[in-house]
Amino acid sequence: xNNKLVINYIPGPTMLHKLTGFTKVFLFxxxxxxxISTFDxxxxxxxxxxxxxxxxxxxxxxxxxxxxxxxxxxxxxxxGNIMLFFVSPGVGLTNVGAEHxxxxxNDRLYLSKEFLWYIFVFFIKRTASFASVIAFxxxxxxxxxASGLNKCGLNYKVCTIVSLAxxxxxxxxxxxxxxxxxxxxxxxxxSKKASIGKRLKNTVLILVPLIFTAFxxxxxxxxxxxxxxxxxxxxxxxxxxxxxxxxxPVIRALTVLLLALTLYYIIRYRIIDPYPVDYWCPWxxxxxxxxxxxxxxxxxxxxxxxxKGE
Amino acid sequence: MKEPIISFKNFSFRYNxxxxxxxxxxxxxxxxxxxxxILGASGSGKSTLCNCINGLIPFSYEGExxxxxTVNGIETSSASIFKLSDSVGTVLQDTDAQFVGLSVGEDxxxxxxxxxxxxxxxxxxxxxxxxMVGMQNFIDHVPFNLSGGQKQKVAIAGVFGNxxxxxxxxxxxxxxxxxxxxxxxxxxxDISKETGKTVIIIEHRLEDVLHRPVDRIIxxxxxxxxxxxxxxxxxxxxxxxxxxxxEPLYLxxxxxxxxxxxxxxxxxxxxxxxxxxxxxxxxxxxFTEEREAVKENTNEPVVTFKDVSYSYDRGKKVLQDINFxxxxxxxxxxIGRNGAGKSTxxxxxxxxxxxxxxxxxxxxxxxxxxxVKEIGEKVGYVMQDPNTMIVxxxxxxxxxxxxxxxxxxxxxxxRRVNNALETCGLYRMRNWPVDSISYGQKKRVTVASMMALxxxxxxxxxxxxxxxxxxxxxxxxxxxxxxxxxxxTILFITHDMHLAIENTDxxxxxxxxxxxxxxxxxxxLADPDIISRASLxxxxxxxxxIKLGLEPESTIRHFIEYEREVxxxx
Numbered sequence: 001x002n003n004k005l006v007i008n009y010i011p012g013p014t015m016l017h018k019l020t021g022f023t024k025v026f027l028f029x030x031x032x033x034x035x036i037s038t039f040d041x042x043x044x045x046x047x048x049x050x051x052x053x054x055x056x057x058x059x060x061x062x063x064x065x066x067x068x069x070x071x072x073x074x075x076x077x078x079x080g081n082i083m084l085f086f087v088s089p090g091v092g093l094t095n096v097g098a099e100h101x102x103x104x105x106n107d108r109l110y111l112s113k114e115f116l117w118y119i120f121v122f123f124i125k126r127t128a129s130f131a132s133v134i135a136f137x138x139x140x141x142x143x144x145x146a147s148g149l150n151k152c153g154l155n156y157k158v159c160t161i162v163s164l165a166x167x168x169x170x171x172x173x174x175x176x177x178x179x180x181x182x183x184x185x186x187x188x189x190x191s192k193k194a195s196i197g198k199r200l201k202n203t204v205l206i207l208v209p210l211i212f213t214a215f216x217x218x219x220x221x222x223x224x225x226x227x228x229x230x231x232x233x234x235x236x237x238x239x240x241x242x243x244x245x246x247x248x249p250v251i252r253a254l255t256v257l258l259l260a261l262t263l264y265y266i267i268r269y270r271i272i273d274p275y276p277v278d279y280w281c282p283w284x285x286x287x288x289x290x291x292x293x294x295x296x297x298x299x300x301x302x303x304x305x306x307x308k309g310e
Numbered sequence: 311m312k313e314p315i316i317s318f319k320n321f322s323f324r325y326n327x328x329x330x331x332x333x334x335x336x337x338x339x340x341x342x343x344x345x346x347x348i349l350g351a352s353g354s355g356k357s358t359l360c361n362c363i364n365g366l367i368p369f370s371y372e373g374e375x376x377x378x379x380t381v382n383g384i385e386t387s388s389a390s391i392f393k394l395s396d397s398v399g400t401v402l403q404d405t406d407a408q409f410v411g412l413s414v415g416e417d418x419x420x421x422x423x424x425x426x427x428x429x430x431x432x433x434x435x436x437x438x439x440x441x442m443v444g445m446q447n448f449i450d451h452v453p454f455n456l457s458g459g460q461k462q463k464v465a466i467a468g469v470f471g472n473x474x475x476x477x478x479x480x481x482x483x484x485x486x487x488x489x490x491x492x493x494x495x496x497x498x499x500d501i502s503k504e505t506g507k508t509v510i511i512i513e514h515r516l517e518d519v520l521h522r523p524v525d526r527i528i529x530x531x532x533x534x535x536x537x538x539x540x541x542x543x544x545x546x547x548x549x550x551x552x553x554x555x556x557e558p559l560y561l562x563x564x565x566x567x568x569x570x571x572x573x574x575x576x577x578x579x580x581x582x583x584x585x586x587x588x589x590x591x592x593x594x595x596x597f598t599e600e601r602e603a604v605k606e607n608t609n610e611p612v613v614t615f616k617d618v619s620y621s622y623d624r625g626k627k628v629l630q631d632i633n634f635x636x637x638x639x640x641x642x643x644x645i646g647r648n649g650a651g652k653s654t655x656x657x658x659x660x661x662x663x664x665x666x667x668x669x670x671x672x673x674x675x676x677x678x679x680x681x682v683k684e685i686g687e688k689v690g691y692v693m694q695d696p697n698t699m700i701v702x703x704x705x706x707x708x709x710x711x712x713x714x715x716x717x718x719x720x721x722x723x724x725r726r727v728n729n730a731l732e733t734c735g736l737y738r739m740r741n742w743p744v745d746s747i748s749y750g751q752k753k754r755v756t757v758a759s760m761m762a763l764x765x766x767x768x769x770x771x772x773x774x775x776x777x778x779x780x781x782x783x784x785x786x787x788x789x790x791x792x793x794x795x796x797x798x799t800i801l802f803i804t805h806d807m808h809l810a811i812e813n814t815d816x817x818x819x820x821x822x823x824x825x826x827x828x829x830x831x832x833x834x835l836a837d838p839d840i841i842s843r844a845s846l847x848x849x850x851x852x853x854x855x856i857k858l859g860l861e862p863e864s865t866i867r868h869f870i871e872y873e874r875e876v877x878x879x880x
Contacts, residue, residue, distance in 0.1 A: 009412055009452040143412045167412055170454050179698050181662045185686035186759065187715035208701045216697070220407035227364055227400045228410075228421040228468065232392040237426050239411070239419035239436075 007166060008141055014058050015247050016139045021148030021240060023248050027255045028136040029152070034262040035128050039095075039278040043265065044124045051131035058138050065134055072130065081119045085111070090292075092118050097277040097289030108303070117281050142166030147238035156236050164221070168214070175213055179206050314339035315476060315508050316363060321377035323362060328373075332358045333533045336377070342475070345502045345509045347519055347541075350530035351554040352778040356512050359530065360478050362386060363510070365394035382475055395421070399469025403481040403776075405461040406453070414440065414456075415449040418467045425472060439467035443497060457648060459490030463497070476508045477501070483515050484776045487647055487805040488847035495521045514778045516550070517558035517850065520578050529553060541578035546571045554780040556808070559869075560850040564589065566872055567596035580853050593858055597865045601872070607815065609638035611671075612767055612799050613659065618668035620654060628654045630823045632668070636801070638766070641793055643810040643831065644803045646820035647845030652803050655820065656769050659801075661685035673766065686712070690760025694772040696752035699759070705747075706731065706740040709758045723762075730761035733796065735788065750781045754788060767799045768792065774806055786813050807849055811835070811870055819844045832870055836863035 011017050016024075035047055055065070084091065092114025093099040104110035140148070146163035150156045184190055188202045225231075269275050276289045318338040324331040333355050340346055350356040361367045362379050369391035379386045382397040402408040411417030418436045440446045443463035453461060462482065469477065479498060483491040499522035502509040513519050520541060527544050529537035531553045537544060544550070550557045560580050564571065569589040576582040585593070613636040620629040629651045636642055646652045657663045658670060661682045670677045672688050680688075693699050702708040709730055713723040731737040734754045739747065744755065753773065760768065773789065774782045790813060792798045802809060810817055810831050817834040819827040821843040827834050834840055835849055855865035 009454070010450060141412065143416055163412060164410070167410070167453070171406065175698065178693065181657070181660075182691060182693050182699050183701075184662065184682045185660055185689075185691050186712035186763075187683045187686055189683070189715070205701050209698050213695070213698055217404070217407045220402060220404045221410065223366055223370060224402055224408035225410055225420075226366065226370055226391055227395055227402075229392050229395045229424040229472065230420070232395075232424050233426055235426055236423045237428055237432075239416045239423055239429060239432060241429065243429075 007169070008138060009166075011141055011144070012058060012138075015245075016054060016058055016135075018245050019139070019248055019251060020242060020244055021140065021144030021146075021238070022151040023148075023244075023251050023255070024136065024140045024144060025148030025152055027251060028132065028140075030255050030259045030262065031132045031136075032129070034258060035125065035132060037262055037266055039121060039125065040265075040269075040280050041121050041124060042280065044121065044128050048124060048128040048131060051128060051135050054135040055131060055138065058135075060138050068134075069130065072126075077119075077123055077126065084119070085115070089115055091115060093290070094292050095277055096279045096281045096284055097291070098281070098284040100283075114281065114284070118279060121279055141240065143238070143240035147241040150236075150238065151241065157231070160230075168217070171217075172210070172214060176206065176210055179209050312341050315342045315382055316340040317378075317380045318362075319378045319380075321362070321375070321379050323358065323367060323373055323375050325371060325373040331374075331533060333362070336535060338528065338535060338538070340508060340510070342508055343506050344526065345499075345524050346511070347516075347524045347527045348510060348512045348530060349514065349516060349527050349555060351514055351780055354530040354553075355533040356530045357480060358533075360400070360480055360510065360512050363476070364398045364400045364478055365389065365391035395474075396472055397475045398478060399472070399474035399476070400478045400480065401462065401465045401469060401482060403484050405458045405465065405485045408465050409453045409456075409461050412452060413449070414445055414451050414453075414464050417453070417464050420468055421472045436467075439470045440464075442470065442501070443467045457490065458485040458487075459493060462486065462490075462494060466497070466501070474507070476510065479509070479511045479513075481513055481776075482511065483513060483518050487845045488518075488807055489647070489842075489845040491515075491518055492521055492847050495519060498522070514555060516555055520558065523579060529555070542576070545577045554778065556779040556782075558850055559808075559811075560854045562873075563596075563851060563854060563869055564593065566869070566876075567592045569593065580850050580857065583857075590858065593854075594860065596872075597855070597858070597860050597868050599868075601868060603871070607637045607640050609640075611635040612638045612673055614669075614671040615655070615658075616669050616671070618655075618658060618665045618670060620658060620663065620665050626823075628823050629658070629665075632825050634818055634825060634828050636767075636799060638799055639793065639797050640816060641790075641800045641814045642802065643814040643817040644801055644820070645805070645810065645817050645834070645844050645846065650820040650844070651823045652820045653771070656691065656771065656801070656803055659767075659769065660689055660691045683715070686765070687716075687763045688765050689767045689769060690757070690763065690765040691769045692753075692756050692760060692771065692773065694775055696749070696756045699756045700744050700752065703743055703745075704740075705736060705742055705744055705755055705758075708744060708755055709736075709740075709762050712759060712763050726762050726764065730758040733761060733792070734758040748781075749777065750784045753785055757788075757792075766797075767801065769801045769803065771803045772805070773802065774804075774809055782809075789813070805846075807835070807846060811849070811866075812873065830867070832866035833863055835866050 031047070031051070035044070038044060086109070089110055089112070092112045095118050096114040098114055100113040102111050102113060142163045146159040149162065150159040180190060183202070183206055188205060190199055190202055194202070276286070276291055316339070318336040321333065321336040322331045323333040336359065348356045348359060358367065361371065363381055363386070365386060367373065368375060368387060375387045381394060384393060384397070386394065409417055410420055415436050418439055419432050422432045422435065436449065437446065440449055443466050445460065445463050445467060448456070448460065456464070482494050482498065486494060495518060498509060498511065501507070511519055511524070524541060527537070527539060527541050528535055529544065529549060536553065537547070537549050545557065545561060569592050571577065573586045574589060575584045615632045615634050618629060618632040619627060621627045632655065644652045644655065654663070658665055661677055661680060664678065672685065677685055700708055702711055706727060710723060710727040713726060728737065731740050734757055736751070736754055736758055744752065747755070757768070770789065773785055777785065786809065789800060793800050802814060804810060814831055817827065817829065817831045818825065819834060819840055826843060827837070827840050836852060838848070841848060849866070851866050851869055852862045855862040
């Protein structure tokens with residue numbers, strides 16, 4: 001069950017697993033901020049490598065991770081980029097600031113070196129975020145996540161919702177399977193024999209009893225929590241927030257360092273002396289960069305302009 | 311005279327959503343250290359009464375209170391639930407839903423977390439409370455791998471976190487198999503003895519609770535207290551049958567034998583019960599008299615398992631070389647502890663999963679050639695909770711749904727739906743919304759929706775779980791009609807010994823993926839080895855036989871046969 005969902009309910013044995021919830025949440029938050037804030041491959045690659053090392057150090061079961069990665073790769077990256085190529089082959093120019101055409105069909109459809117660079121960097125960025133999410137999910141139990149969030153200053157009621165959600169996922173999955181089985185016996189076709197549309201429609205049938213049984217449980221859970229004093233005080237302590245290990249201060253210090261670097265990068269390269277475009281590219285010198293309004297590259301606009309005879 | 315720790319005075323309560331009060335004129339004193347059983351059928355108000363004590367009323371369920379209820383010196387109508395939670399601990403019926411934490415340790419810690427106790431101080435308390443219920447080796451375990459009984463133990467350890475005075479157990483046996491239930495009753499008794507805390511048990515399963523003594527029984531019906539007496543007096547009275555409570559089996563046996571209940575001491579505890587010499591004679595005579603044996607079912611087999619094995623993934627075998635046969639028109643109890651393989655066997659029969667090796671034959675056809683949908687026309691599988699099966703709003707639509715997925719002419723479909731509704735006694739209600747009917751009626755709807763496909767075999771998963779005696783009788787009478795009048799073969803997956811004794815011809819028992827018995831119910835129940843391996847519990851008939859120096863197997867058989875005769879004459 002743990003492996004299928006990449007959720008760890010039992011703390012693992014490695015150094016990262018054993019850190020306190022706060023350290024892990026803090027690291028994850030800063031890591032996400034760093035990855036989000038930049039399109040610079042000189043930063044993204046090291047961040048990706050750090051996250052991959054984290055994942056390897058936890059010795060996980062790679063199968064579900066590989067499956068998830070493959071699915072996102074094919075749907076988001078491959079499909080997305082092919083569509084992007086048809087819709088807007090000029091993104092290289094707008095984001096990287098130059099255009100070296102390799103292949104051209106006509107005015108509207110062409111392939112440039114910068115387009116390839118753009119999708120490559122974007123892929124690295126997406127993979128780095130993916131890796132950081134996986135690293136965090138592997139390292140953190142839901143309770144640690146909740147207690148860590150609370151330590152970061154979030155209201156504890158919000159944090160409990162997080163851990164309760166994780167608490168119920170396996171139960172709901174179980175109910176779903178049971179209900180699906182009984183539906184299949186009544187003749188609801190959910191196997192590959194039926195068309196996708198029909199399967200979707202039939203899946204909705206399962207959701208009706210699933211939702212009702214889930215709501216039925218909410219009342220009992222709420223009562224159980226009230227009866228044990230949940231919400232008595234404005235704060236609470238956390239069993240899951242255990243003592244610091246000797247690595248906690250080290251990782252926290254490194255996280256602060258990463259935070260400082262990210263802030264420095266943002267201030268230096270995006271505020272004080274902003275780089276003209278988002279994407280740094282090894283073969284495009286700063287002086288050569290042309291600034292183009294991204295809307296201008298959309299082929300629909302080009303087409304409309306052409307019609308107007310501009 | 312001690313001061314009562316709980317005191318109801320002229321107390322009534324009406325839920326805001328309801329017109330009439332749920333509790334009327336309750337006058338009740340409970341003293342420190344007492345162990346009380348609150349007995350009553352569903353809807354008698356017993357759960358409402360306990361929610362008045364723990365503060366859920368009026369905190370979570372709003373309503374109108376008249377009269378007073380004082381708990382540990384606190385007037386509940388004005389106190390907060392948190393103040394009450396310091397003196398009252400409640401273990402709820404749903405062992406799964408009340409497990410809030412993501413590990414045993416975390417769940418036990420829950421109330422201490424809410425009290426802002428530092429983690430370092432929690433740890434020794436968790437350790438102590440976990441070992442009190444025997445869960446000290448499970449502190450890091452996640453809830454998903456625990457049994458219902460283990461979850462309940464954790465819940466008990468959890469309410470001890472804030473050192474309460476009063477413990478309330480709301481239907482503690484509902485989610486447990488017989489052996490776990492027995493352990494729970496013993497655990498509750500040990501806690502009550504060792505800690506001297508006031509214990510209130512709410513149940514309708516009288517015999518199981520009386521496995522250990524209670525000081526007093528409060529019988530509730532229609533929102534009123536109808537009796538407040540010692541267990542012995544209650545058993546001697548006629549109140550139990552009057553208010554829909556099942557009496558202990560050994561008492562039924564005594565009544566069948568024509569014994570008078572007066573003059574027997576310790577009536578509530580079979581082990582120390584002293585029969586009057588006259589009764590002992592009568593019982594011995596009753597259990598040894600010659601009786602016509604139930605005739606063997608000689609029909610052709612409808613279900614055959616031959617050398618069936620199954621394993622999830624590549625791991626451990628869940629079922630190993632299973633062989634059995636079920637004849638047309640038989641009623642079978644499929645018995646075994648959770649994870650023993652009984653649900654897997656049922657899934658195999660229904661084709662949801664397929665055997666790794668061996669063959670399953672259904673009415674002469676090898677099921678490996680059939681799709682799940684096709685098997686569904688021969689076997690109707692009815693899940694435990696009807697709410698997990700019902701998808702349509704109107705009864706008739708629900709019953710006809712399965713036909714809509716098959717190419718059946720409208721006329722034929724209508725005929726079948728009407729037939730199914732008729733058979734299940736729902737025709738009158740065919741246009742009613744599903745929301746408006748009771749649990750037992752919903753059960754009928756789910757059976758009817760299977761019935762529309764006209765299968766010959768029904769698999770009923772725990773059809774009576776959590777039901778009181780009246781609802782149990784209602785459901786079982788209905789199922790027996792299907793068997794008797796329509797010749798359906800019925801398989802019950804069940805923990806309920808009463809169900810097996812009263813309503814089945816044969817028991818198939820699983821343990822650790824093996825079939826360990828396939829025999830008459832009375833033979834299975836007289837075999838201590840099977841009983842312990844299947845997590846069952848010795849019925850009181852067995853103990854009665856031992857006490858009288860009779861042979862258990864024939865004693866149980868006599869009882870079953872006599873009961874069938876009585877039922878047949880009704």
